Amino acid sequence: MTAPTRAGAREILETSDDSLLDLVDNLLNRGVMISGEVMLGLAGVDLVYLRLQAMLCAADRVSRREEP
Amino acid sequence: MSRVYLYALLSAAPSCEAGVGVCAERLRVVAADGLVALVGDVAEPPEPTAVILRAQDAVLRRLALAVEAVLPVRFGTLVDDDTALAESLAGRRPQLARALGRVAGCEQMTLRVWGESAPAAPVAELDGGPGTRYLAGRRQAQAWARRVPELDPVRGQLEALVREERAERHDRPPLLATVQHLIRRGTGARYIEAIDAARAALRPWRVSVTGPWPAYAFAEDAA
Numbered sequence: 001m002t003a004p005t006r007a008g009a010r011e012i013l014e015t016s017d018d019s020l021l022d023l024v025d026n027l028l029n030r031g032v033m034i035s036g037e038v039m040l041g042l043a044g045v046d047l048v049y050l051r052l053q054a055m056l057c058a059a060d061r062v063s064r065r066e067e068p
Numbered sequence: 069m070s071r072v073y074l075y076a077l078l079s080a081a082p083s084c085e086a087g088v089g090v091c092a093e094r095l096r097v098v099a100a101d102g103l104v105a106l107v108g109d110v111a112e113p114p115e116p117t118a119v120i121l122r123a124q125d126a127v128l129r130r131l132a133l134a135v136e137a138v139l140p141v142r143f144g145t146l147v148d149d150d151t152a153l154a155e156s157l158a159g160r161r162p163q164l165a166r167a168l169g170r171v172a173g174c175e176q177m178t179l180r181v182w183g184e185s186a187p188a189a190p191v192a193e194l195d196g197g198p199g200t201r202y203l204a205g206r207r208q209a210q211a212w213a214r215r216v217p218e219l220d221p222v223r224g225q226l227e228a229l230v231r232e233e234r235a236e237r238h239d240r241p242p243l244l245a246t247v248q249h250l251i252r253r254g255t256g257a258r259y260i261e262a263i264d265a266a267r268a269a270l271r272p273w274r275v276s277v278t279g280p281w282p283a284y285a286f287a288e289d290a291a
Contacts, residue, residue, distance in 0.1 A: 019278065022178055023121045025246065026140075026284035033144035035071075035113045053146070 031057020070109040072153055074145040075127055076282075078104040079137035079168050087130060090114045090123040100154035101161050106131060107153065113146055128282040132253075137172035139164070139287045171286050174231060174250045177259050177279035181218045181245040183272060186237065213237050216245045221269035225262040229255050234285045244273065248285035256280040 034056055040048040075089065078097070081104055086095035089108035098105045106127075114120045124143065132138045147153045157164065189212045194201040216235045219226075232250040251259055256279055263277050 020118055020121075022278045022281065023118070023125055025178070026176075026281055027121050027124060027143045028116060029285070030142050030288070032116055033113075033142055033146065035144070035146050055142070 030061050031055050070111050071113075071146045072098075072149055073108045073110045073114065074141045074147065074153065075106045075108065075124065076131065076141055077139040077157075077164055077168060078106055078131065078135045079172055080104060080135055082106075082131055082134035084134045087127070089127055090120050095127065098150050098153055100150070100157050103157050103161060103164055105153060105157070107150075110146075113144055116143060125282070132175070132282055137168040138282050139168050139171055140282050140284050141287070167287060170232070171250065171283040173253055174283055174286075175253050175256065175280035176283045176285055177249045177251055177256060177277060178281065178285075179219065179247040179249070179263070180243060180276045180278075181216060181247070182242045182274040182276065183218070183244050184241055186241070186244045187217055216247050218244065218270065218273040219247065219275070222263060222266035222275075225266060226259065229259050229262065232286060250283055250286050251280070253280070 032055070034052075034054045036052045036054075038050040038052065039046050040050070073089065073091075073093075075095070081097045081099070086097060086106060089095050089110070091108065091110045091112070091114060093108040093110055095106060095108050098107055114124070121143075128138055128140055147156060189209075192208060194204045196204070214235050214237075216237065226249070229251050230249045231252070234248040235245060236247075237245045249259070259279075260277055263275060267275070
């Protein structure tokens with residue numbers, strides 16, 4: 001397998017599907033909410049049930065934007 | 069057990085049928101504390117695949133045809149039921165109403181600035197001790213991260229169209245900066261014409277324009 005070159009990556013970036021790039025940018029730029037469930041058990045007996053909801057995003061997306 | 073998937077906050081209930089959502093679920097409107105939310109009941113959290121992202125965008129675009137303001141919510145936001153939704157919105161009404169007012173009657177255009185290298189950041193002489201200079205330098209760097217002087221040749225033409233701007237510089241060429249503009253609905257064609265007319269003046273930088281989009285970048289206050 002050939003490693004992608006910088007020039008190759010540039011070509012992909014510049015010719016990529018703009019609308020998909022925008023969708024990812026628009027919809028995921030502020031982060032994603034992730035939901036999950038965890039069951040902790042011992043010897044086949046369910047003991048603790050956890051339902052998790054986490055926000056995954058860059059730190060600067062959480063902090064409030066400074067007003068100009 | 070199904071959960072409630074939150075798509076957007078709306079200025080009012082849509083006059084038409086809301087249609088179906090990303091999991092083919094029937095969309096419905098929940099009114100809570102003076103706010104209107106567009107939701108769907110889903111069995112599993114939607115995954116951020118290209119198909120789902122396109123579907124979610126399509127839902128919001130469809131709604132934008134029927135209501136004045138659509139405030140997109142962070143992708144993947146789920147609550148247990150309508151009561152939990154009302155609780156999560158309670159107490160944030162003034163903030164969310166303000167955010168809805170800001171995007172009312174508006175849509176978003178996105179500009180990307182491409183080039184081999186970014187213009188050099190201005191270097192200002194800083195006074196004071198080392199700590200003061202460090203903090204002032206950080207402040208300058210943060211301000212520069214939201215400045216896109218590459219677009220200065222077109223700002224005059226855009227001034228009458230743009231109500232608000234979000235800008236972000238990127239570290240690695242060829243993508244130098246992304247700028248989102250909030251414009252009045254229906255003025256997208258004039259906006260694109262203004263950019264096209266200024267392409268020669270914008271050189272050596274290349275600018276791509278996409279839109280109109282729902283006002284994603286201007287919905288920081290939404291959940």
